[in-house]
Amino acid sequence: MFTLKLATNSSGARAGIFILLLTIILPFHQAYSARAAAGAGNANKPLEPIPAKLVVLTFDDSVRSHFDIARPILKKHGFSATFFITEGWDFRTNKQHYLSWKQIAQLHRDGFEIGNHTRDHLAIRDETVARLDEQLAGIETRCREHGIPSPITFAWPGNAFTTNAFDILRRHGIQFARRGGAPEFPYELGRGIAMEPGRDHPLLLPSAGDARPFWKLKDFVLAASQAKAGRPAILQFHGVPDIAHPWVSSMKEKFAAYMQYLADHDYQVIALRDLGRYVSPNVEPADSMAIIRTRQIRLKADPP
Numbered sequence: 621m622f623t624l625k626l627a628t629n630s631s632g633a634r635a636g637i638f639i640l641l642l643t644i645i646l647p648f649h650q651a652y653s654a655r656a657a658a659g660a661g662n663a664n665k666p667l668e669p670i671p672a673k674l675v676v677l678t679f680d681d682s683v684r685s686h687f688d689i690a691r692p693i694l695k696k697h698g699f700s701a702t703f704f705i706t707e708g709w710d711f712r713t714n715k716q717h718y719l720s721w722k723q724i725a726q727l728h729r730d731g732f733e734i735g736n737h738t739r740d741h742l743a744i745r746d747e748t749v750a751r752l753d754e755q756l757a758g759i760e761t762r763c764r765e766h767g768i769p770s771p772i773t774f775a776w777p778g779n780a781f782t783t784n785a786f787d788i789l790r791r792h793g794i795q796f797a798r799r800g801g802a803p804e805f806p807y808e809l810g811r812g813i814a815m816e817p818g819r820d821h822p823l824l825l826p827s828a829g830d831a832r833p834f835w836k837l838k839d840f841v842l843a844a845s846q847a848k849a850g851r852p853a854i855l856q857f858h859g860v861p862d863i864a865h866p867w868v869s870s871m872k873e874k875f876a877a878y879m880q881y882l883a884d885h886d887y888q889v890i891a892l893r894d895l896g897r898y899v900s901p902n903v904e905p906a907d908s909m910a911i912i913r914t915r916q917i918r919l920k921a922d923p924p
């Protein structure tokens with residue numbers, strides 16, 4: 621009896637020690653895993669909790685009014701932003717409607733982020749993905765020539781995307797990529813949804829709104845106010861105004877009112893690269909399209 625009792629006690633003690641060891645080792649292991657996932661850009665810095673009213677501001681297509689109109693308004697409010705640069709359309713010759721590289725370099729020196737939007741504004745699909753490498757390199761070369769760091773964020777041109785581009789984007793050091801509100805929402809209205817970290821792939825982050833010429837303040841508020849704790853809202857703009865792309869233009873006065881709204885309501889306005897403080901670029905969902913399909917089913921059952 622005594623022997624049996626001793627054996628029971630002894631195995632209980634062994635289990636106790638095992639559990640004790642686990643409670644000591646596990647937190648270290650978890651902390652290490654979180655650090656490993658945080659990525660090179662945020663080495664050894666733990667992620668911060670995502671606050672409410674966190675807005676990522678993005679501007680596409682290298683439009684001249686980004687410098688003349690948006691820049692002073694953003695500086696007045698102390699807002700950051702990402703400018704997604706392409707040399708598409710007649711960028712090289714039409715300096716009335718498009719930024720010069722000198723202006724783009726100044727935006728960088730001002731502290732804004734310069735992101736990659738492909739050299740030729742090429743829609744990246746399975747049929748064109750073989751050209752993505754040269755398209756990214758074209759912008760990287762110009763950045764290097766003008767003292768701008770190689771972009772670590774990307775915006776998919778023309779509302780197209782393919783998951784077959786992910787490896788190429790990663791090889792070029794792209795941490796986050798932004799798409800439009802589609803395919804969950806139709807392109808025309810510029811509607812979208814706030815990103816869901818961990819469920820949205822870091823290279824397929826949705827726009828919560830993509831400003832349209834017919835937008836009123838309430839449309840902008842609908843997009844921005846989706847920014848809740850844990851759900852940053854990425855906002856997409858083109859020119860303010862955009863003479864060369866009138867279907868996505870925002871008039872100066874409207875844009876100024878939108879930015880004033882963000883300032884008056886204590887929004888924190890950051891560039892896409894700054895998302896790395898809150899969201900790991902290396903945590904990817906097992907199925908990058910799953911959240912998109914889930915939303916499509918939900919929106920079909922309950923249209924907005």
Ligand SMILES: [Zn+2]
Nearest residue numbers: 680681777778
């Ligand atoms: Zn574009």
